[in-house]
Amino acid sequence: MSNKATHPPDTPLYPIREVSRLTGVNSVTLRAWERRYGLIRPQRTPKGHRLYAQDDITRIERILQWLNRGVPVSQVADLLDQPDTVEAPAPNAGDWESQRQQLQAIIEALDLPKLEAFYHQSLALYPLSAAINELWQPVVLTLEAKWAVQPDELVRRTFEAFLRSQVGIRLHYANQATRGPLILLNVMPDDPGPLWVLMAALMASEQGYRVQLLDHSLPLEDLPQAVARLHSSMVLLSSGQREADAYIRQALPDAAASLNVPIGVCGEVARLRDGELRDTSVHILGDDLPQAIARLRPLLRESGVL
Structure with missing residues (x-):
């Protein structure tokens, strides 16, 4: 499929904001793919506004497929016109x-x-x-x-500190722009810093959730009050550590069983403690953060929030 903007006169054309909504790719990224790599070439109005046809949208979806297979953007151009059966280059x-x-x-x-x-x-x-x-x-x-x-x-x-400031700015504006469910995000006690929870906050915000981020561990006994006062739809806990045995085997499952919203766990702790938490009320979302956040929607739907 060519990336040249040559479409019949009666072809429906979409502005960049609509293409962003349809594909999930923000407008900044669409412009970068066009300017830096020539991956897409939309038509332009006389005033310079971009207009995309359906085959442009299909091309964007193919770009996403390759990126999701681990191909760096610099290699995607050579693969776009290959059959779907072609294997991705070795990492x-x-x-x-x-x-x-x-x-x-x-x-x-x-x-x-x-x-x-x-x-x-x-x-x-x-x-x-x-x-x-x-x-x-x-x-x-x-x-x-x-x-x-x-x-x-x-x-x-x-x-x-760098990530906290960058993510904080992003959350501030994203929370104002969405009415999605509020996720209370918190680190676990043994995690020495908020790196994992900051990355989880980025992913959750990108998926349309409002995020209340607490980057210092809140005691489990304070979670019911926090959920009630912040009107949270669920609690998401994150850690890059194993966490203490007593916390994982007793305190956390007890807290999950008594709370009236779901508690999910993501980050390295989810991988390291999966077996011990699997038969409890704690939802194990995994150490792959994009996948972990993707699992929130069915979980919230099951709990009646969505």
Whole structure:
């Protein structure tokens, strides 16, 4: 399929905001794909406004399919006209690894201007789920493993402060723009910082939820009051640690059984403690954050919120 904007005169055309709604790709990303990689080439009105035909929308959906298979955006152009049966290139054939190395180096160098530019570029070029899955989550995992052996509180706290400010701005405006269910997001007691919960907050906000983020652990006994006063539809807890046995095996299941909204768990703790929580009232959402947030909708539907 060609990416040239040559359509019959009677072809229905859609403005960028409608294409964004139909595909789930924000307008900033659509413009970046066009300008930087030439992946799509919409028509223009005399005033320069973009107009997309149905085959443009189909092309965007194919781009998403390749990105969701782990292909970096720099390689997508060569694959768009290939049959669906063509296998994605091996992960090490792309530039994800080089991007991860670059991001980690920027974080460890405390180069905040470069970190801000990298952050905005990654969210412009990729759907958030791909940016989290292929870039930010792997780097956080690598850094946390490194910090467990060789702590670097300055780098950790600086990185946390950066993400807190960026995510906070995004949540502020997103919460005003949506009427979706309110998710109360909180870290677990043993997590040394809010990195996992900040990434979860980004994903939840992107999926249309209002997010109340608490990046310091709230005692489980205070959750009923927090849910009632904040009018939360569910509680989502996150951690990159195993958490204490007593917390996982008794305190958390007891809290979930007594709360009148669902409690979900995501992050590394969900993978590490899956077997111990599986037969409790706690909902195990997994350590893959995009998948974890995707599981919220059926869970909220089952509980009668949606």
